[in-house]
Amino acid sequence: MTNFLDDTNKYVHKALKFSGLSEDLSNKIIICNSTYTVRFGVRLRGKIFTFEGWRSVHSEHMEPTKGGIRFDLNTNSEEVEALAALMSYKCAIINVPFGGSKGGLKINPADWEKRELEKITRRFAQELIKRDLISPSMNVPAPDIGSSSREMAWIADEYRRIHPSDINGAACVTGKPPNKNGLPGREEATGRGVQFIVREFFKNPDLLRRVKLDENLSTKSMIVQGIGNVGYHLSKFLTQDDQVNLIGISEYNGGIYNEDGIDVEHAKKYFTKHKSFNNYPKATFIKDSSLLLKRKCDILIPAARENVITEKNAEDISAKLIVEAANGPISYKGNQILNRKKIFVIPDILANGGGVAVSYFEWVKNIRHIRFGRLEKRRNQFQLNTLIEAIEQMTGKSMPVKYKENFLKGIEEIDLVRSGLDDMMIDGFQEVKKAYISNDKISDFRTAAYLVAIEKIAMAYDSIGL
Ligand code: NAD
Numbered sequence: 001m002t003n004f005l006d007d008t009n010k011y012v013h014k015a016l017k018f019s020g021l022s023e024d025l026s027n028k029i030i031i032c033n034s035t036y037t038v039r040f041g042v043r044l045r046g047k048i049f050t051f052e053g054w055r056s057v058h059s060e061h062m063e064p065t066k067g068g069i070r071f072d073l074n075t076n077s078e079e080v081e082a083l084a085a086l087m088s089y090k091c092a093i094i095n096v097p098f099g100g101s102k103g104g105l106k107i108n109p110a111d112w113e114k115r116e117l118e119k120i121t122r123r124f125a126q127e128l129i130k131r132d133l134i135s136p137s138m139n140v141p142a143p144d145i146g147s148s149s150r151e152m153a154w155i156a157d158e159y160r161r162i163h164p165s166d167i168n169g170a171a172c173v174t175g176k177p178p179n180k181n182g183l184p185g186r187e188e189a190t191g192r193g194v195q196f197i198v199r200e201f202f203k204n205p206d207l208l209r210r211v212k213l214d215e216n217l218s219t220k221s222m223i224v225q226g227i228g229n230v231g232y233h234l235s236k237f238l239t240q241d242d243q244v245n246l247i248g249i250s251e252y253n254g255g256i257y258n259e260d261g262i263d264v265e266h267a268k269k270y271f272t273k274h275k276s277f278n279n280y281p282k283a284t285f286i287k288d289s290s291l292l293l294k295r296k297c298d299i300l301i302p303a304a305r306e307n308v309i310t311e312k313n314a315e316d317i318s319a320k321l322i323v324e325a326a327n328g329p330i331s332y333k334g335n336q337i338l339n340r341k342k343i344f345v346i347p348d349i350l351a352n353g354g355g356v357a358v359s360y361f362e363w364v365k366n367i368r369h370i371r372f373g374r375l376e377k378r379r380n381q382f383q384l385n386t387l388i389e390a391i392e393q394m395t396g397k398s399m400p401v402k403y404k405e406n407f408l409k410g411i412e413e414i415d416l417v418r419s420g421l422d423d424m425m426i427d428g429f430q431e432v433k434k435a436y437i438s439n440d441k442i443s444d445f446r447t448a449a450y451l452v453a454i455e456k457i458a459m460a461y462d463s464i465g466l
Pocket of ligand 1: 143144145146147190225226227228229230231250251252253289303304305306325326327328352353355356
């Protein structure tokens with residue numbers, strides 16, 4: 001049987017063979033530092049319901065530690081530990097100065113009304129806050145499956161009530177709504193980061209040659225699994241900005257397929273309204289959505305949950321490139337088969353780092369207490385205006401209006417967020433690529449990514465003198 005935590009550790013062990021790390025330090029890096037289990041009661045509907053949740057801290061080589069909170073009936077302590085480990089590796093690769101953490105609450109959000117969910121979330125948050133498992137300087141959650149900016153706003157408010165004098169309290173959690181100390185661009189960030197990674201891959205002819213793809217992204221087809229936060233945003237950006245042809249969307253209760261392309265906005269609206277793609281008018285409904293993963297396409301993007309490609313179906317996958325937007329979608333054995341089939345996989349710990357990158361920006365903004373670009377925007381506009389005036393005077397010609405407007409519009413906070421994210425994702429990609437091509441024996445991008453991550457974590461432990 002596939003075990004997410006065991007598989008994650010197997011990936012680390014595989015990469016460790018290429019590093020010169022000692023066995024004891026390697027063991028220190030792999031092991032999860034702590035997992036707190038909490039069971040708490042909430043009085044709802046005239047009786048007391050007991051809920052169970054976890055918060056794992058994988059590595060404190062840097063603090064605060066960082067990682068989302070998943071609201072899902074299937075979550076458990078092992079899953080949360082695996083996800084916490086992925087957070088450590090992910091932060092290391094894209095140079096986010098955080099350790100790894102993760103949380104899970106065993107609940108189906110759809111079973112509860114909004115006010116009930118708020119009560120449950122606040123009680124869970126209280127339990128974690130009083131143990132510093134939610135704290136601006138120690139441990140900072142964010143949204144994950146089943147949670148969103150709404151839950152993050154409740155958690156931040158609960159923290160404020162418990163610690164009213166903490167001036168940095170808003171930084172106790174990220175992914176908050178922009179009007180509640182959040183950051184424009186956080187909600188889209190993971191999907192946006194996946195877009196930047198896909199673009200970067202298509203700018204590397206040596207990698208493209210390995211999978212027999214050319215650099216023209218606009219002629220490529222794509223199938224996406226999961227049309228939640230991450231799947232929706234990446235589909236929207238890759239189809240609208242890069243003209244990738246989205247031919248399939250797979251959801252837990254059926255999927256849709258259309259070779260001529262699927263309109264993401266239309267499909268998302270339909271799924272949100274009907275909670276299913278059944279009878280969707282603009283594509284063929286496929287009841288067994290797992291079949292969609294096997295359909296021919298250039299790019300396959302799992303963006304739902306773990307272990308969806310295993311030894312049971314990996315042999316039938318026919319995509320040329322898989323980009324892991326979800327955490328842990330490919331099992332260890334599944335990965336071995338894909339490697340053998342020479343299907344290129346960009347691993348989760350690189351591909352979906354965009355969320356934590358922008359969470360880092362949000363955290364920085366919260367402790368700086370000022371929005372990005374606030375101080376320099378007008379000054380920059382003034383300088384650009386002076387430059388345009390000088391050019392116009394010297395040439396005797398006026399600058400075309402569209403360029404002038406673009407110059408003078410100034411840089412908004414969202415532009416800075418996207419630019420910072422792009423830079424972090426590209427740097428991460430190039431660091432992994434460097435490790436990948438530096439040693440012929442490193443057979444896949446995932447191993448290279450783990451190698452980059454563990455060497456950085458080892459360096460951090462080394463400098464704090466373990
Ligand atoms: P979400 O809850 O918004 O969306 C998940 C989607 O997947 C939902 O539409 C759900 O119906 C669908 N789904 C569930 N099981 C499925 C199945 N078996 N087949 C097909 N579809 C299925 O969650 P999300 O925030 O988009 O997260 C998705 C994945 O991305 C998770 O693995 C998460 O850990 C990872 N991730 C999320 C973020 C983030 O910022 N939200 C950051 C990094 C990684």
